[in-house]
Amino acid sequence: MGKFRYVSYAQEVIFALGSLAQLSEALERFGWKKLLLCTNHSMQVRGYVDSLKSSLGQRLVATFDRVQPHVQDIQVDQVLELATQHEIDAIIGMGGGSPIGMAKAVAYTRKPSIPIIAIPTTYAGSEMTAVYGITHSRENPPRKVTVNDPKIAPRLVIYDPQLTLDLPPEMTASTGINALAHCIEALYSRTRNPISTAAATNGVHHIFNSLLRCYTHPDDVDARTKMLQGAHLAGLSLASVSMGLHHGLCHVLGGTANIPHGIANSIILPHAIRFNADVTVPQLLPAAEAMGISLNGNSPMVAMEAMAQKVFDLVGQMNLPQRLRDAGVNLKESDLPQLAQIAFQNRTVQNNPKPITEPAPIEMLLRSAW
Ligand code: NAD
Numbered sequence: 001m002g003k004f005r006y007v008s009y010a011q012e013v014i015f016a017l018g019s020l021a022q023l024s025e026a027l028e029r030f031g032w033k034k035l036l037l038c039t040n041h042s043m044q045v046r047g048y049v050d051s052l053k054s055s056l057g058q059r060l061v062a063t064f065d066r067v068q069p070h071v072q073d074i075q076v077d078q079v080l081e082l083a084t085q086h087e088i089d090a091i092i093g094m095g096g097g098s099p100i101g102m103a104k105a106v107a108y109t110r111k112p113s114i115p116i117i118a119i120p121t122t123y124a125g126s127e128m129t130a131v132y133g134i135t136h137s138r139e140n141p142p143r144k145v146t147v148n149d150p151k152i153a154p155r156l157v158i159y160d161p162q163l164t165l166d167l168p169p170e171m172t173a174s175t176g177i178n179a180l181a182h183c184i185e186a187l188y189s190r191t192r193n194p195i196s197t198a199a200a201t202n203g204v205h206h207i208f209n210s211l212l213r214c215y216t217h218p219d220d221v222d223a224r225t226k227m228l229q230g231a232h233l234a235g236l237s238l239a240s241v242s243m244g245l246h247h248g249l250c251h252v253l254g255g256t257a258n259i260p261h262g263i264a265n266s267i268i269l270p271h272a273i274r275f276n277a278d279v280t281v282p283q284l285l286p287a288a289e290a291m292g293i294s295l296n297g298n299s300p301m302v303a304m305e306a307m308a309q310k311v312f313d314l315v316g317q318m319n320l321p322q323r324l325r326d327a328g329v330n331l332k333e334s335d336l337p338q339l340a341q342i343a344f345q346n347r348t349v350q351n352n353p354k355p356i357t358e359p360a361p362i363e364m365l366l367r368s369a370w
Contacts, residue, residue, distance in 0.1 A: 001192060004193035006191065006195070006196070007150060007240065008195075009130060009239070010155070011153060011155060011156070012026070012156050013128075013157045014159065015159040015228070016159075017161050017162055017225065019160040020048075020051060020055070020119065020160045020162070021055065022158065023055055023056070023117070024056065027090075030156065032115070034059065034086060034088045034090075035056060035059050035088060035089075035091065036063070036079070036082060036088045036106075037062070037064070037091075037092045038064050038079060038091065038092065038093050038095075038100075038106070039065050039067065039093075039099045040065060040067045040099055041066060042095075043065070043094055043121065048121070048163060052092075052094065052119075061086045061088060062083075062086045064078070064079045064082060064102075067098050067099045069098050069254075069260060070098065070101075070133065070255060070258075071102055071105055071135060072134075072137050073137055073138070074138075076102065076105045079102060080109055089114060090114055091103045091116055092116075092117045092118075092119065093116060093117070093118050093127075093154070096120070096124050096126075096171070096175065097122065097124035097125070097126040097175075100120065100126040100127055100132075101133060104131075104132040104147075104152040104154075105132055107151070108132070108149055108151070108152050113151045113152070115154075115156070116152065116153075117155065117158070118156070119158045119160070120157070120228075121167060122231075123172075123176045123231035124231075124262070125231055125235030127154050128157065128236050129153065129235060129238055130150050130151075130152050132146070132152065133146045133251060133255070134147060135255050142255060143256065143342075144256070146348070159228055161221060161228045162221075164227075164228055165218060165219050167218070169218060169319075170318075170319075172214050172215050172218065173215050173315075173319070174262025174263050174266050175262045176207060176211040176215075176230075176231075177262060177265050177320070178261060179230055179231040179235075180204065180208075181247070181265045181268075182200070182203070182237060182243075183201070183203040183204045183233070183287065184200075184204070184269065184273065185241075185272075186199070186243075187200045187237075187280075188280035188284060189241035190241075190244075191242045192241050195236075195237075196236075197237075197283075199237040200233070200287070201287060202290075203234040203236075204230075204291060206229050206233060207230035207231075207234070208290060208291045208292065210223045210224075210226035210227040210230060211227055212317060214227045215317075215318045242348070242351045243348050243351065244351055244352035244353055245275065245348075245349050245354075245356065245362075246272035248343060248352070249268050249272070249349065249365070249366075251348065252339055252343045253324075253327075256339060256342055257327075257331045259331070262320075263320065263327055266315045266322070267320075267321060267369050268365075269315075271365050271368055271369045273308040274304070274305070274308045276353060276354050277301060280354070281300045281301065281304055282300075284307065285303060287307065288306065291307060293306045293307060324336075325370055333370055336363055336367060336370065337359070337363055339366060340359040340362040340363035341359050343359070344358070349362070
């Protein structure tokens with residue numbers, strides 16, 4: 001890593017138990033007066049929307065509370081109309097990567113652009129990045145594309161572990177594995193830099209020491225706090241590097257096969273680690289150590305296999321699907337060649353540290369994950 005170049009963003013990050021209560025004061029400082037909230041139904045049911053409403057008062061001029069997964073283009077148009085109608089000066093995304101992605105899509109499309117406030121309640125990490133994925137639902141099959149622009153990096157990020165205590169076990173597990181995948185792909189990214197590597201290694205450590213506990217004891221505040229810190233570090237590492245095969249494939253599996261993002265991550269990650277291992281072993285060894293894999297007496301490739309297996313086992317311990325056939329969507333084995341073709345054209349797949357020059361190896365990976 002003798003040479004590096006990365007873009008960093010001006011972001012205020014507030015991390016504390018109960019920090020949602022600090023939002024109002026932060027808005028005063030920024031001078032934002034008319035806000036639109038993007039969120040979804042479960043945030044409403046859990047009372048988070050009401051807490052936000054009471055702290056924002058009249059500054060919250062509109063709420064869109066039915067954001068669907070994977071940022072659908074049709075919904076972006078609807079929220080954009082609301083934003084224009086209410087002349088908002090900032091937009092809030094509260095929830096997982098989908099509402100935060102929606103806030104980014106609206107901020108990006110709106111001219112002039114508006115600042116974003118992200119309040120994450122999962123471990124997906126979108127709050128730290130200047131990227132979102134949007135699904136072009138009018139295409140057949142639907143296709144998810146990513147948009148990257150520094151102006152959509154959330155300006156204010158509020159991490160409140162309290163908001164994650166209700167995160168259901170399956171979402172805890174799957175978005176936690178998503179965070180782990182950010183760290184792994186940041187470590188071997190072609191565009192890695194010293195900050196992303198430090199954040200990712202530390203992120204793996206936090207995640208491996210807290211995720212299972214969050215799954216088995218959802219209201220363990222200490223584990224939730226550590227895990228959210230791990231997710232923050234994962235998001236921070238993700239923000240300044242390009243991802244590779246793993247993330248590209250998960251986008252295709254989400255956008256085209258409609259597999260939830262975290263589930264796609266859980267199934268693919270062990271296979272992506274194995275696929276890349278011969279090229280990425282020097283970068284992944286610190287992560288293997290952070291996962292408690294002893295490097296003494298083990299050859300590096302044995303440590304890589306142990307790492308892939310450890311991720312696979314963690315996924316199994318948290319009762320997530322370990323195979324594509326169990327992903328719970330209408331996907332057939334005979335669809336895999338077409339998915340491999342689509343993935344081969346994916347820019348993120350093309351950024352993989354181990355070059356991929358034809359769809360065949362992707363199809364093989366998908367078959368091993370079937
Ligand atoms: P999501 O936002 O789609 O949420 C999934 C479900 O979890 C929803 O039903 C939601 O209501 C529920 N939920 C969220 N928080 C909850 C809580 N605290 N308590 C109870 N229920 C809760 O899922 P996600 O995995 O967070 O995000 C996935 C999306 O984000 C994908 O579209 C993915 O591509 C994108 N993403 C983007 C980035 C980026 O950097 N741009 C990073 C990661 C993920």
